[in-house]
Amino acid sequence: MDSSSNVVLSTQEYNVVGTRPIRHDGTDKVTGRAVYGGDFQTAGLLHGKVLRSPHAHARIKSIDISKALAHPGVRAVVTAKDLPYAPDKLADLGEGAANLKYLSNNVLAYDKVLYKGHAVAGVAAVSPHVAEEALSLIEVEYEVLPAVTNAPDGMKDDAPLLHDDLFTTFLGEKAEVPSNVANHIQYVVGDVEKGFQEADVIVEREYNMATVHQGYIEPTNATALWNADGKLTIWCSTQGAFVVRSVASEILRIPVSDIKVVPMEIGGGFGGKITIYVEPVAALLSRKTGRPVKLIMSRAEVFEGTGPTCGSYVRLKMGATKDGRITAAQAYMAYEAGAYPGAPIPQGTMCVFAPYNLENGRIDGYDVVVNKPKTSAYRAPGSPNAAFATETVIDEICEKIGMDPVEFRLRNASKEGTRRMDGPTYPRIGLVEVLEATKGHPHYSAPLGGPYRGRGIGTGFWGGIGLQSSCNISVNPDGTVTLVEGSTDIGGTRAAVAMQAAEVLGIAAEDVHPSVADTDSIGYTAVTGGSRTAFATGYAAYEAAQEVTQKMRERAATIWEASLDDVEYAEGVISHKSDPELRFTFKELAARLPGTGGLITATATVNPRGVGGAFATGIVDVEVDPDTGKVTILRYTVVQDAGKAVHPSYVEGQMQGGAVQGIGWALNEEYFFNDNAEMVNSSFLDYRMPTTLDLPMMDTVIVEVANPGHPYGVRGTGEVPIVPPLPAISNAIYRAIGVRLLSTPMSPGKVLEALWEKDEREKS
Amino acid sequence: MPTVFIPTMLQPLTGGVKQTDIEARNVRQIIDGLEELYPGIKVRLVEDGQIRPNVSVAIDGEIARMGLLEKVGEGSEVHFVPAIGGGSPDRSKPLK
Secondary structure: OOOOEEEEOOOOOOOOOOOOOOOOOHHHHHHOOOOEHHHOOOOOOEEEEEEEOOOOOEEEEEEEOHHHHHOOOEEEEEEHHHOOOOOOOEEEOOOOEEEHHHHHHHHOOOOEEOOOOOEEEEEEEOOHHHHHHHHOOOEEEEEEOOOOOOHHHHOOOOOOOOOOOEEEEEOOEEEEEEOOEEEEEEEEEOOHHHHHHOOOEEEEEEEEEOOEOOOOOOOOEEEEEEOOOOOEEEEEOOOOHHHHHHHHHHHHOOOHHHEEEEEOEOOOOOOOOOOOOOHHHHHHHHHHHOOOEEEEOOHHHHHHHOOOEOOEEEEEEEEEOOOOOEEEEEEEEEEEEEOOOOOOHHHHHHHOOOOEOOOOEEEEEEEEEOOOOOOOOOOOOOHHHHHHHHHHHHHHHHHHHOOOHHHHHHHHEOOOOOEOOOOOEOOOOOHHHHHHHHHHOHHHHOOOOOOOEEEEEEEEEEOOOOOOEEEEEEEOOOOOEEEEEOOOOOOOHHHHHHHHHHHHHOOOHHHEEEEEOOOOOOOOOOOOOOOOHHHHHHHHHHHHHHHHHHHHHHHHHHHHOOOHHHEEEEOOEEEEOOOOOOEEEHHHHHHHOHHHOOOOEEEEEEOOOOOOOEEEEEEEEEEEOOOOOOEEEEEEEEEEEOOOOOOHHHHHHHHHHHHHHHHHHHHOOOOOEOOOOOEOOOOOOOOOOOOOOOOOOEEEEEEOOOOOOOOOOOOOOOOHHHOOHHHHHHHHHHHHHOOOOOEOOOOHHHHHHHHHHHHHHHHO | OOEEEOOHHHHHHOOOOOEEEOOOOEHHHHHHHHHHHOOOOHHHHEEOOEEOOOEEEEEOOEEOOOHHHOEOOOOOEEEEEEOOOOOOEOOOOOOO
16 A cells, blocks of 8 residues: 655654664565464474354353364363463453453353353364364353343343352442443543533434454464473464463463463454463463464454454533533443453543543443453554544534534643543643644545535544563674564564664664564563554663663773773764774774674663653545445545654554554444354454455554653554544544434445435435 | 542542642552541552552553552652453452
């Protein structure tokens, strides 16, 4: 996809940061040499398959594995009884935390299955086909229970309970009767009723959003070898090798020091490859057989057995004055957690009004378990569900008061010092600049050029995370450096991290050779998620490179027999402050290192504050076919604050990819369930994601308002662009055909029904 | 002194007080100070000598990584916010 991008408000120019070198792993990726989990081979490899529940909710009465074990090609069968006791405590998964008992039960169901696709048993056999055949020999007796698949139904008093030991918590206070509501979160600021009384216009609407999957192209996979010495090695497709190590340690009850996780190249994750699924199963099968065991999910297993993001119900009310000032806002948000607690409701409640400065507001958020796969993160988890409601209500208010939607947002925009409803005040943020760039973009004022066409906008927020990252830099005698880091490369982060080191060292990006290491070979590094890698791992590279410059100065001082204070390092040149004859380029000094005390290595581990937070706006033009209800995206522009785009091409890639996923969620994608709460569209043929044939070129505008919390002003960029498309498209459809769609997907059938209802209303 | 913002969910314990200044150098002292002022609040925030897993502490807008030991500055703002993830199964019922 070609890129039509421009950068506005660049705060500072650098030699390397902000340029577009060819990515370091590019050759391996385009030649097919890059090694993914499915490519991994080792001697004696066995193949695993997982038996999954056909029921959405059932009690497991018995499991008989004897016939499967008797199959001549089968080497082992495992069930939840092979897993040790899982403690009831939270494990940090980087972009979220999860209860270990629930994680363990999700890996292999213990006493109940809670969704169709829930893993029940694992088989290791001499081939994938034999393993598949053996699954049919496992006999499971179920007692089928009634199921519930959406939050409002799950919250009813007479709803079937998924867990009889789950009680609603309200910041440390626990309810006395079990419920499907795991958590209730509440924020109140100001006087909400008074705020609504001051409003000239009030709009209140209800929104339903479908469950959608990240749709990563590479299925979930893992190979495990549990050695005779008790050491476990896991090769897998993961966004966080250290997360796999720590969660596997907790679930399998073995020390982290006995586990090495080797992150393979990853074919997409988008949040969905943070937690673990098949790794412990492969490990148990390996322990039983003494051989390595590989498990690769089918696409249907990925849909049904891994975590999508949540479906949701949101009721949102907002009041404003005629001159475009929000007087009050209120949101009731019920997010589906899937089978176990942990919907992204804290994030959703954080984001729902984050772009706006509100004096009066109330948010109630509910984390509701339902009979669907346990949700996992997906690009800005929880924020799209929230913004779909907020941004379409705002559009309706703008229509009622006759105000330009960007102007309305500008009048209420959060800025530095604004206190978000969940408490913290913003540092320097770039929302105003994003909105100004939106307003000034030619797309915003271009003619639509035809009937049934409409333009909409939406704004979104994502806070991002910092967390721990490590980086090791070794200087080579040829003047290059080897950089080792622990962040799975998603979206070109190897390059973005290497470029920050190159910038400090004053050398070319091509002279930094980055690699992603296993958990035995680099210090702890949190997950590639939360829009943190270019920020935090880049920060670690910055710090390690700073140490290299210090050591290079020390070495030059030794060689010159000079005081360290007289030696300076600038743009890759080490020089004596007062003697112009004494001067090394980085390459020259690197060549002298072996004979003057040895090569230089530096390591940094950081846990940085100052994440910054990022805002994005989407402008979309749609055309609606009134006969079929099909919505065609004619044009889409992403405007986003990146702080500083380290590699603008990869930032643009994130903006385009995020927007495309948001468009898919808006128009096409959904988990479709039958009356038995069984997903019935678990293939890419029936679960329709947008392709390049469906969409136009996605234009991008990178706004750069430097994040004061990072040496180069970097903000996270990977998540927020998924947020604006959902409301922007709903708003555009309204402008095109005069109907507001309040649920996703805004599919042809739904558009047609809305048009027919509109016709009926107009007739009557 | 650091300013502590009382979350909406705990304001019934403070009689509606939304923020208060507490002399403290770390989160532990903040919570002890809150408990002195508003008995019963500590148990909502602390469990087994640690911040409850369902609770995060934000100091000046940044999630604290050191729990009760996180330092607070003279002019810091302290917020208690729901942590990502959660659930509260009955701890008296082990899985196996």
